[in-house]
Amino acid sequence: MEALAAQLDRLDEALSLAVGEALDGNALAGCDDAELLRVLATASRLGRLVDAALVEATGHVHERCLTAERVDRLSTRMGCRDTNELLRRATRCSAQRASELVRAADAVHRRTALSSGELLTADYPSLREALGAGEVSSEALGGIVRALDKALPAATVAQRLAADTELAAAASGTAPDQAPPAGADDLRWQAQVWAMVLDQDGAEPREDRAQRLREIRVGRVRDGLASVRGYLLADVAAQLTLLTDAIDNPKRQPSFGPAADDDDPPERLADTRTAGQRRHDAFAAILTAAAGCADMPTLGGAAPTLTVVVRAEDLVAGVGFAHIDGIDEPVPLEVARHVGCCGKIERITCDSFGRILDIQVQDRIFTPQQRRAIATRDGGCVIPGCRIKAVCCEIHHAQEWAEGGPTSTDNGVTLCWFHHRTLGSSGWEVRIRDGVPEVRGPSWWDPHRRWRRAAKHPLWMRPRARTG
Known part of the structure; x- marks a missing residue:
């Protein structure tokens, strides 16, 4: 039988030709939709088969790095500290990817008994078969093992093998429910369900551990930014997600600016912020609202300032x-x-x-009464396209207070944290005329730069709808 390395070399040459044609010759540009999806499916299957070879080779490498005396270990002889470093050098992967390969290999590798030289059964034999058939990737296998390992101390061998069989069937699409082959996320979720079933008493110890490990650390400010690191308890993370979703409406839809001769630009604008940037700005709004809450504890005899x-x-x-x-x-x-x-x-x-x-x-x-009145009038951030509700907005002096602008309802407008922070540099302008806020957009959005009424409350929108 031809050596595996030689077979892979021949596949390498053939695949290099195919990929070179796709990239250099732009061959995929002429594919129809069905052909393009077929390329995706076939390439992903080849990737899973390559994963199988990587995992199997990693299992043997890891075994040779552990079973011998340190001076005779494969990693030592190759000038590496451990298996992870050896894998990184041999495969040019990241340390995280090397750890993932080792985790997957530990689960499906057939070790050799030191005493008898017998080839032992893998911990997850069905998943090993699915891996070799190109049905499950090392990424999916790693997610499964991470989830199940938490329950293994409380699980019997029969229970572990039952989970192994069912998850392998789900990966290959041969489960009794006849569902299509499951992806990495679905397999990880199914493994988490199995872990809960196998370890009925595991929730309490996990909660104790979570309570011990919960923390938030704010780093020093460098180049205008401070790092935030830590771990939130599940319910705290869920609450934070709900608050950020409420402030940063996930239903916003991207749109484009008006044409040069458009007299009425669309109200919705493309939000160029990343999801992470929007979460930051929503978090800033949460902190601002919390700081102004009457129930907030004092600091040094006064509200946190x-x-x-x-x-x-x-x-x-x-x-x-x-x-x-x-x-x-x-x-x-x-x-x-x-x-x-x-x-x-x-x-x-x-x-x-x-x-x-x-x-x-x-x-x-602005007093609480003024804030409520302005919020009712404006209905939210007055910048067109912004969907941040008024309760989460800040009140901005339309005529700067330093320039003589009064702190009154006829000089206050609602702006979300982001648009308030960038008002001086974004090209947007706000003013109040006859007690109603007006907004003028940047030239890229409205070449005519007309002032437009900005109040968004449904009560003020109804007359406009009737005449529209």
């Missing part, structure tokens, strides 16, 4: 930096304007040595 310090001359000139208490790195002046728009201004006069000579407190905060 974000303090931003800036020199008056820098704010007027528009150059320089601001500083946030507790953050070493300076922040742009736009941060000071944004925070100051929603809060109090304390003007502190100091001499050249830093001695405080005078303190003047100027309140520019």
